Amino acid sequence: MAAAGVLGGLLSNSNAIMLDGLFSMIGFGSAWIALRISRNIDAGPDRLRPFGYAADEAIFSTFRALSLVGLVLFALANAARNIFNYLNGVDPEPLNFAVMAIYFTVIVLTCVILWAFHYTAWRRTGKSSAILRLESKATLFDGLITMAAGVCMVIIYYFSEGVLAPVAPIGDSLVVVLLCLFAIGTYVNEFRGGLAELAGVTARPELLAIARRALRPIISEDGGTLRDMAVTKLGRRVEITVCYDPGRQVLAEDVDSLNLRMIEKAREALPDADVWLLITKQTRQWETGT
Secondary structure, eight states, X not given: OHHHHHHHHXXXXXXXXXXXXHHHHHHHHHHHXXXXXXXXXXXXXXXXXXXXXXXXXXXXXXXXXXXXXXXXXXXXXXXXXXXXXXXXXXXXXXXXXXXHHHHHHXXXXXXXXXXXHHHHHHHHTTSOOHHHHHHHHHHHHHHXXXXXXXXXXXXXXXXXXXXXXXXXXGHHHHHHHHHHHHHHHHHHHHHHHXXXXXXXXXXXXXXXXXXXXXXXXXXXXXXXXXXXXXXXXXXXXXXXXXEEEOSSOOOHHHHHHHHHHHHHHXXXXXXXXXXXXXXXXXXXXXXXXX
């Protein structure tokens, strides 16, 4: 898809096709990196990574979204420059619509197939893989913007001698501007979401509610007091930190047993959850304010 986009853009003189090819190029590079990350994502803690490799998925999602935001801004600036030049009397090169028709048809079909593949794989992981979720969304979005660009080019082709005659020479750049404005919000939100995970921001309210419901029976059975609970998400892993006062003296093996039961119950509701049990009378913040 990346090679077809770059070649099609050169043969058709279309910035919209070139932009689409660059999107695919980023997607190809990201897929290669994602494959390497996926091989280690479930590896446990080791000497190099004492908390495991779950953060790699969040790092990947964040910087992939950031790279796409950068590409959109670059394409938007380039299209704006072409429009500015046209308004100042510089005519762009004419478009080759025959090449464009072949390109749009092949790429849209390819995107549909890839989206179905990624979406099915994401569902098979229990909808827990941030990489597969982002890849399926990116592929679907790529197909949609390719189809939208194709429709716009068809309209420009058929009405270039009529109502669209004044803007037909820069129709390609106008399509790029519209696609960029439509795309940038999606990628900015993906970037903000990944950055929030890396910063340790509290997980979505529904995840917090699920964690509380999962652990409430065990805490009630043990007879202690839940002092505080924090839930964060890092890649596909959900980290649950429980500040718990058992109200009695406990041995280390009692704490381990309780922690393992909490992990078991949490994973029944959230397959990739982990529970960190802290025996304390305090909350996340010491009463002294330190």
